[in-house]
Amino acid sequence: MSGLRLKECKELTERLPVQEAALPTRVVLPLQQSLGCPNDPIVNVGDEVAEGQKIADTQKTVAAPLHAPISGRIIAIDNLPNACQYPVASLVIEAIPGRESQGLVGSHWQVDEFTPEQIRKVVREAGIVGLGGATFPTHVKLSPSKPIDTVIINGCECEPYITADHRLMLERPAELLEGARAIARAVGAENIIVAVENNKQDAVQVLLDHNKNHNLKIVVLPSIYPQGGEKVLIRKLLGREVPSGGLPLDIGVIVNNVGTAVAIADALKTGRPLIKRVVTITGSGVKKPRNLLARIGTSFAELLAQCGGITDDAAKIIMGGPMTGLAVASLDMPVVKGTNCLLVLNQRDARDYEEKGCIRCGRCVRACPVGLLPNFLADFAKLRDYEKLVDYHLADCIECGCCAYVCPSRIYLVQYFKGAKQELKTRRAVCR
């Protein structure tokens, strides 16, 4: 149960300040941008909407409303292909020339002036979800059914290439710490820990400086993948283990990403909903890698154009990092709330591997941070032996990709696991 030391490749963007991306002329917004339930549109085709206006919502608890990232007109509500090429219900807004966003005016409240209930309400109304990529609706996390003693702010950013959180820690430390305090206030937690890996010493220094007025705990960890994984991080910081099948709140902890903390502070202090996020645009297939503050719904093509475009030998477009990211087929995809990185790899870096037979070397076993036996799980997945898959704890796999990364036979282990999990889920649904 160790973890990996990966080649970080963060030098491409870690020194580049976040810059505001050009205002898109068109945004595409899948109605569901969080784990849980989809939203229903509350506007109609032809309606004019203003930047920051709520345009989709639902009564369901596990969901987060959606806001117009730009001012403009709704030109379509239709099923459009998502990153997996599945059609999903989406809204399209087109900017009206000459009527650009007026910008949002904010209130100037202090975090301490809010009651926990108010914080939850603001967070929900701002449509905030876990911005590390998990996209779990944050207001749900802030309404735990059990007592919480510790809030962890996850600034590990252990995936190679991505520097969005790193830049946020450097550039917006005050909001980050304030957001962290708001989270703790909402759940009534005593301790706040901000965890940062030691490959971001500058961020650590900045946070320490800003923490002088507060008493948060800033913990520096060695940079090891997948330390940013919730369960792995909690064990490392607190020595507690999230029970199999359970949630961090079962052991009195909640974990939020640094981006989420900043978004919460923004929402509380200025009333601004979540309509922009930092996206790292990087990789060997991008001519001029950058960290951009992009409006939700901006197409990859538009963002890449602001990064000098892609190289001629660009071969793979990945939403997220190289370990857990999802390769997408076209540049038409929009940025969604969970998009922390747009990684473009060239032919050489994106080479495909031919899968060979397992030689039982055991590397996957030693690499797995959860203590699973990936080689056997893959066998069972191929044999569709679902009883064994359950017995060997497939459900506890965090899909970090460590096993497949080290596998000398280049077996697509995670792919098997994802497929098998999906299958198990459907089977369970049918049985019920």
Added chain:
Amino acid sequence: MKLFNISSGPHVRAAEDATMIMWWVVIALLFPTVGGIYYFGWPAAWLVATVTLSAVIGEMVFQWLAKRPVTIVDGSAVVTGLLLALILPPTLPLPMGVIGAIAAVVLVKGLFGGLGYNIFNPALAARAILLASWPVAMTTWVKPFETVTTATPLYLAKIGQATPGYWELFLGNRAGSLGETSILLLLIGAVILFVKKIIDWPAPAAYIGTVFIAAYCLGHDPLFNVLSGGLILGAFFMATDYVTVPVTTKGRFIFGLGCGVITVLIRFYGGFPEGVNYSILFMNMWTPFIDVHVRPRVLGCKK
């Protein structure tokens, strides 16, 4: 519209692949191989060449006949052939070597489904087959640099005669299997594999440690027992064979422990002077059992 590659992640992989690992093992094995040729001369050189080539050709022909993909470049047949040559008497008649090599790649490996599926270590199993078929030729040993037959140090110890000193044993200047004698060269090979993180310590450490401690407790010379026979070769190159030992760290430790216990039992209480070969084969049989029952603790689960 250009469509991009959407193959599944992780989108980056570690540099080392299975073929590279096999060739590193070959490189490591070359040290004891050269040592064997140095000590036992031309017959040894011919035996190494014949057995290795037979293993490669045997696997190729078998895969071709079985209509399986021919995977010679993966290096595993070369490893099997070399390993087998290293554990044979240096003066073994070449035809027997050929038969052994073919038995290893076809009988022990190919018929079980090829690399990754065999239960027994092919080289060790082939040696056991040869020993059963030609017991005399398989136990005829010669002195280094001479063609005079003699007994191995373990046999001398068994019948209570004087044995070579530690230093001679360490250098390999003694009778024995082709590649088992020079502890120095075996250790060089093992260090290469450790540094390349191709083998790990649990099985070899448990194996050698058990033999050392048990020999000491039972009133035998522990160091002599570690340095003679095939223990070092077996512990570092056979008890670490991916396919035939357990996958977990704990499992590999248990595997080494078992090998140590059985080796000691055979050496001190059995009919043979040496027990490395059979002890590893015996433990190979338990590998599937260990794999099922010795699992790592899953994060967030009691036991």
